[in-house]
Amino acid sequence: MAEDKYQKVLELAKRRGFFWPSYEIYGGVAGFYDMGPYGILLKNRIIEKWRQYFVRDHSNYVIEIESPIIGPSKVYEASGHVENFTDPIVECTRCGRKFRADHLIKDKLGIDVEGLSPEDMTRIIKENNIKCPVCGGELGEVKTFNLLFKTHIGPYEGNIGYFRPELAQGMFVAFKRVYEVMRSRMPLGIAQVGRVGRNEISPRQAMMRLREFTIMEMEYFIDPEEKEKSCPFFERHASTRIRILPYKYKVEERGPEEVTVREAVEEKLILHPCLGYWMAVSNEFIASLGIPRDEVYFEEKGPHERAHYSSQTFDQLVRVSRWGWVEVSGHSYRGDYDLSRHMQYSGQDLTVFKPFDEPKIVEKTRYLVDKSYIGRTFRSEAKKVFELLANIPEEELKNAYLQKKPLKLGDYEIPPDAILEYKTHEKITGKKYIPHVIEPSFGVERVTYVVFEHAYREKEGRIILSLPRDIAPIQAVVLPLIEKDDSLRKIAVEIYDDLRRAGFYILYDDSGSIGRRYARYDEIGVPAAITVDYQTLEDNTVTLRDRDSWRQVRIPIASIVDILRKFIYFGEEIDKLGTPIST
């Protein structure tokens, strides 16, 4: 590519202060990126928009929490990360290439060695004389590499902590408390925005693969038996069209197809209506950030590509100039894997109680010993007999009664006719279940990059960052036409003050020619420029300039706040907001 868009985009990001590699003065460290003054504003607006789409739009069902980034080792043992986030790696002693030892053995011998120790894998490689698949050289010892960042909690060497590799465990661990706080109602979505760390072997692709990054994620907890009730807002997006590539299409070498969410669920391309619903929300969210709809689709992961706990996973892919399709979000049906594991490891009950519509009456036959018989027969020793009896399961009483055999209680014996059989009615009001989880999860830096790149365009040799107006870092700039005129400056500063008090993020600038200043703010994506000129002195109007079309309209100072609000938040066209000017 002669004109490499990626290079130009990165150059703009650096020069104008959106993002750049971290630790530059020390030579940089791969996998870490700084967000600059405008980058962080953009990122924050993207996060805020995500909150709107995922949390506030479902305010009776979805809430947000924040949990720590460091977790005790127990949590990540339970989640499986300590075990499964570790890859067995073997290095060729001749060419130095590294391979996944388990993959190598599976390819050569067709046996699954998952769970075997590194020593065992080394032995298998030696015994079967497996060589480097590239150069044929001798392979070394199998070593493990864990992608978790490890640390110590407090001054105790043995107290291991991990930097979380995903947000999900924070929601699972807090589930019981949040569920009660939210008045024990299902379905329940717990959302979170936060930083995670993964000690990638070889991060590349600028902000696409980082060692530390931000995720916005939701764990949507549902009753597995209530498909429809779990998604009470399904109709909002039932007719929303999404482009999906189910795994079976991929196998058939077909491309993605556009379907409504309802069709996808009915045809079982998407296994659960909730999964489809949140994919639709994600689709609309990404579109609202200025990504064209034909540059987005959802691709299903194959059985071997997805995590072991997931029964279906889709990635949401967006096209970028350099690397083609990149993943910006993942949509997984995680089942009850995580909550079950945490129940097992913590010993806590993380189930949800589900009342039946009608309580069920169950007839039961029960057996117990006639207490008056024991009192009468054993007298002063009766207390001891009762104690022994307390440890006897009801099943034994039943057997003794039915087989007409005496029940042995240590040194004592109770005859079968002292055991009573009686019928009882038990009322069962509901049952307990472990909720299942549907998880839409976004990588914020990736989304930010993708949005930035799609906003980049050139016009007459100048760069314009055409971000959607409502996520622009700076919303408007106020400019006196001429730098050295105090009367213009005074009015411009007053307008600046009014707008900032009204809650807009505004800049004021009087340095350089007016054209130069317009160009400056086009590059950082400021959608509106308000210019105070000599006509302002006569009739209290100013010009409002649109970043994308460069068209201008004349508007009264008195209604600037109102007009700017329509322009920024309601996407009103520039020509409808005032009297067009030809320049």
Add this chain to the structure above:
RNA sequence: GCGGCGGUCGUCUAGCCUGGACUAGGACGCCGGCCUGCCAAGCCGGAGGUCCCGGGUUCAAAUCCCGGCCGCCGCACCA
């Protein structure tokens, strides 16, 4: 981690092959002054460089050699 290519003011780049005249040049941007009635205008002045880092060769290194770091591409890896 392997192989290939690369790293020079804020940004883009010239110089590197063929070591010296390089006090590292230019453009854009930035700052100050003048000017300026709407799209990077002009004039004057200014600031800004560990030539990625470390070591070596040499009388002399941005330039040659070695090691490292970082970036891109390929391989491998990628919850």
